[in-house]
Amino acid sequence: MTANPFRFAACIVLLLPSLVVSLPKSAIAQNATTPVAQLPADPVGEAFVAKLLRQMTLEEKIGQMSQTPLNQASEIPPDVLAREGKVGSFLFVTDPVTINHLQHVAVEQSRLHIPLLFGFDVIHGFRTLYPVPIAMAASWDPRLAEKAQSMAAREASAAGIDWAFAPMVDIARDPRWGRIMEGAGEDPFLGSKMAAAQVRGFQGDTIGSPGHILACVKHFAGYGAALGGRDYEESNISDDQLWNVYFPPFHAALNAGAGSLMSAYMDLNDVPATGNRFLLHDVLRDDWHFQGFVVSDWESVMNLTTHGFASGPADAAARAVNAGVDMEMTSTTFRDTLAQSVKRGTVQQATIDQAVHDLLMMKWRLGLFRNPYADPAKAASQMVTPEQRNAAREAGTRVAVLLRNQDATLPLNSALKSIALIGPLADSKADIMGSWSLAGHPEDSVTVLEGMRKRFGAEKIHYTTGVEIEREQPSIFDAQFSSPKPKLTTEAEKAAEFHHALDLIRSSDVAVLVLGELQSMSGERASRQSLDLPGKQEQLLEAAVATGKPVVLVLVNARPLNITWASEHVPAILEAWYPGTEGGDAIAQVLAGDVNPGGKLPVTWPRSVGQVPIYYAHNLTQLANDPSSHYWDGPSTPLYPFGYGLSYTQFSMTNLQLASDAVHAGSTVNVSVEVRNTGARLGDDVVQLYTHQRAGSASRPVRELKGFRRISLKAGEKQTVTLTLDTHDLGFWSPATHHWAMEPGVFDLWVGDDSNAQNHATLTLLP
Numbered sequence: 001m002t003a004n005p006f007r008f009a010a011c012i013v014l015l016l017p018s019l020v021v022s023l024p025k026s027a028i029a030q031n032a033t034t035p036v037a038q039l040p041a042d043p044v045g046e047a048f049v050a051k052l053l054r055q056m057t058l059e060e061k062i063g064q065m066s067q068t069p070l071n072q073a074s075e076i077p078p079d080v081l082a083r084e085g086k087v088g089s090f091l092f093v094t095d096p097v098t099i100n101h102l103q104h105v106a107v108e109q110s111r112l113h114i115p116l117l118f119g120f121d122v123i124h125g126f127r128t129l130y131p132v133p134i135a136m137a138a139s140w141d142p143r144l145a146e147k148a149q150s151m152a153a154r155e156a157s158a159a160g161i162d163w164a165f166a167p168m169v170d171i172a173r174d175p176r177w178g179r180i181m182e183g184a185g186e187d188p189f190l191g192s193k194m195a196a197a198q199v200r201g202f203q204g205d206t207i208g209s210p211g212h213i214l215a216c217v218k219h220f221a222g223y224g225a226a227l228g229g230r231d232y233e234e235s236n237i238s239d240d241q242l243w244n245v246y247f248p249p250f251h252a253a254l255n256a257g258a259g260s261l262m263s264a265y266m267d268l269n270d271v272p273a274t275g276n277r278f279l280l281h282d283v284l285r286d287d288w289h290f291q292g293f294v295v296s297d298w299e300s301v302m303n304l305t306t307h308g309f310a311s312g313p314a315d316a317a318a319r320a321v322n323a324g325v326d327m328e329m330t331s332t333t334f335r336d337t338l339a340q341s342v343k344r345g346t347v348q349q350a351t352i353d354q355a356v357h358d359l360l361m362m363k364w365r366l367g368l369f370r371n372p373y374a375d376p377a378k379a380a381s382q383m384v385t386p387e388q389r390n391a392a393r394e395a396g397t398r399v400a401v402l403l404r405n406q407d408a409t410l411p412l413n414s415a416l417k418s419i420a421l422i423g424p425l426a427d428s429k430a431d432i433m434g435s436w437s438l439a440g441h442p443e444d445s446v447t448v449l450e451g452m453r454k455r456f457g458a459e460k461i462h463y464t465t466g467v468e469i470e471r472e473q474p475s476i477f478d479a480q481f482s483s484p485k486p487k488l489t490t491e492a493e494k495a496a497e498f499h500h501a502l503d504l505i506r507s508s509d510v511a512v513l514v515l516g517e518l519q520s521m522s523g524e525r526a527s528r529q530s531l532d533l534p535g536k537q538e539q540l541l542e543a544a545v546a547t548g549k550p551v552v553l554v555l556v557n558a559r560p561l562n563i564t565w566a567s568e569h570v571p572a573i574l575e576a577w578y579p580g581t582e583g584g585d586a587i588a589q590v591l592a593g594d595v596n597p598g599g600k601l602p603v604t605w606p607r608s609v610g611q612v613p614i615y616y617a618h619n620l621t622q623l624a625n626d627p628s629s630h631y632w633d634g635p636s637t638p639l640y641p642f643g644y645g646l647s648y649t650q651f652s653m654t655n656l657q658l659a660s661d662a663v664h665a666g667s668t669v670n671v672s673v674e675v676r677n678t679g680a681r682l683g684d685d686v687v688q689l690y691t692h693q694r695a696g697s698a699s700r701p702v703r704e705l706k707g708f709r710r711i712s713l714k715a716g717e718k719q720t721v722t723l724t725l726d727t728h729d730l731g732f733w734s735p736a737t738h739h740w741a742m743e744p745g746v747f748d749l750w751v752g753d754d755s756n757a758q759n760h761a762t763l764t765l766l767p
């Protein structure tokens with residue numbers, strides 16, 4: 001990180017306590033403590049739902065609060081559940097014929113004809129897969145994320161899906177955690193922009209827009225802080241961190257109109273999130289005035305007992321409902337016990353009525369009472385269309401992050417006669433899609449091998465795997481979606497393949513190694529102790545470099561991996577992530593230079609697992625710049641900073657200007673900088689604005705992202721880029737006052753193209 005210009009500033013707060021004054025309420029606009037945008041009033045829907053509620057038995061109401069998965073045997077057959085009004089929603093069914101059948105049963109054969117809601121994990125696409133969410137965040141292009149989720153919604157709704165269990169907006173600062181892949185990375189500002197964009201993409205202009213589906217923001221809250229990066233483990237998060245880091249993307253998603261929210265699995269500060277009334281009632285309903293509904297995560301209601309929190313199923317159901325859960329996913333404690341609990345008085349009838357009201361209003365808003373059916377005849381023709389493929393390919397190119405490019409190794413010169421393409425991920429149709437691709441068909445995918453053959457000519461590409469990789473323990477998703485199994489069994493076969501790869505490299509002009517992790521190595525229950533390249537990939541990489549041929553490392557993965565050796569010895573490194581169905585074509589286009597990579601890291605990239613957790617927005621400490629105060633056995637700085645990414649061209653950023661260097665709290669200030677493409681080709685850069693509050697009622701992070709814009713400039717072109725800094729974004733939840741605060745005083749501003757940005761100015765915030 002850069003020099004510490006504020007060492008003396010830490011004392012200012014002591015000398016000038018009068019600077020820390022609170023501001024009038026009017027100066028405090030939208031922030032993580034204020035109510036979110038309200039859904040449009042719908043008196044007709046309200047009257048309809050009120051009438052329905054009056055007709056419903058308690059059992060029918062509890063049925064609406066129950067969600068059953070169809071990927072495992074259910075005790076009561078799904079048709080019976082639907083007919084008897086014992087279920088309000090199904091998940092894990094994607095076949096429009098089955099969906100329609102069940103919907104017909106519910107609408108035509110149940111007593112009150114209430115339609116079902118079909119939910120599915122539409123995380124980064126449905127049949128056409130888009131880059132995984134962490135990759136989309138690397139585009140620093142919220143419009144791209146919005147478009148991808150609207151394309152995903154189009155396919156999913158054609159199949160009869162009404163509801164996506166996405167976006168996942170959990171801030172994740174620990175790459176050991178497998179689900180870092182499903183979110184936007186470490187930063188609340190970037191995360192909030194990506195969260196809101198995805199909600200708009202899923203839902204369209206309003207809930208119920210044709211071709212769109214309901215969003216479900218998850219997992220509320222703090223799941224990304226799982227202890228040790230171990231999935232499902234407890235999170236211990238201070239109020240300060242909750243309000244300033246973990247809550248803002250949820251708030252942004254709800255403010256963008258997300259109609260549903262999923263409670264998390266784990267204990268938050270010793271109270272399981274699914275039974276956590278502070279989260280689901282005090283914050284969500286009282287502070288944010290959320291009007292949608294809350295679904296639990298998978299069996300997380302029943303698991304309130306596993307946590308040693310609830311004494312049994314009845315207690316679990318009562319505590320979940322009383323905390324604010326409206327629908328139970330998978331476990332059946334609601335169906336089995338809630339009616340008794342209402343009779344006993346441990347759950348109020350009014351609580352049930354409110355939950356069912358919110359659920360039915362959402363079905364109404366989605367238009368399910370008017371037209372609940374999909375059109376199976378048309379569905380097939382709407383999948384993996386050329387339009388979907390084009391959008392996925394474009395996204396695949398925009399998420400790529402160039403981490404290193406010595407001697408302009410990339411783009412690959414078209415005069416090259418032979419390219420050795422090596423690696424276990426170079427020709428895997430399933431793995432290029434990434435985890436959570438459960439409705440995808442691997443045969444739709446374009447692998448890197450196929451993309452390279454198409455782009456460079458098949459005769460130039462000499463391919464072999466070199467090494468194979470395998471997850472040591474099976475993944476929970478293997479039965480539904482799996483990576484190809486290794487074919488080499490004996491040590492002799494493995495050694496022969498390894499040497500075959502090196503022979504191909506020696507006889508080629510350049511080697512492209514496609515390494516990383518299988519899709520099952522990332523995602524849910526895919527945490528790791530090590531960040532090393534799995535299997536013998538590192539040995540293969542080092543042996544490839546030792547041949548003396550130029551080597552390009554293409555990473556297919558979704559978490560920072562240990563590439564510290566590569567960062568010094570491999571001339572070119574491209575982080576391609578899991579780019580989805582069109583990934584192979586997208587990667588080939590970037591390697592060929594048809595598209596110039598412009599993605600930037602949405603996470604800080606550690607040098608080793610021992611640095612974890614490491615993130616840029618840490619607080620200042622004494623001796624912050626004295627390396628000995630951190631680790632004596634290695635550097636404290638990351639390998640690559642947050643916001644980092646190279647291009648095939650170069651950019652300069654100069655002449656930082658503020659429209660005013662002192663502004664009143666509540667106003668905005670324009671911050672402009674001159675960006676010039678000083679290289680020889682068209683390229684994208686991301687202008688990033690960081691701030692730091694020098695003194696106040698609490699220590700604030702050394703830098704915080706407060707604005708960004710991705711721009712495209714032709715060779716030699718210059719542009720003045722103006723970012724509008726909203727002073728509300730300088731506010732924070734103060735642990736001193738337990739309120740949102742915007743504190744007058746001096747702020748440092750930096751603008752640049754990563755979190756080490758050097759253009760500096762100061763801004764004084766006036767009361």
Ligand code: NOJ
Binds near residue numbers: 091121165524
């Ligand atoms: C469990 C996961 O935690 C959640 O993210 C997902 O939406 C549900 N299962 C349904 O698949």
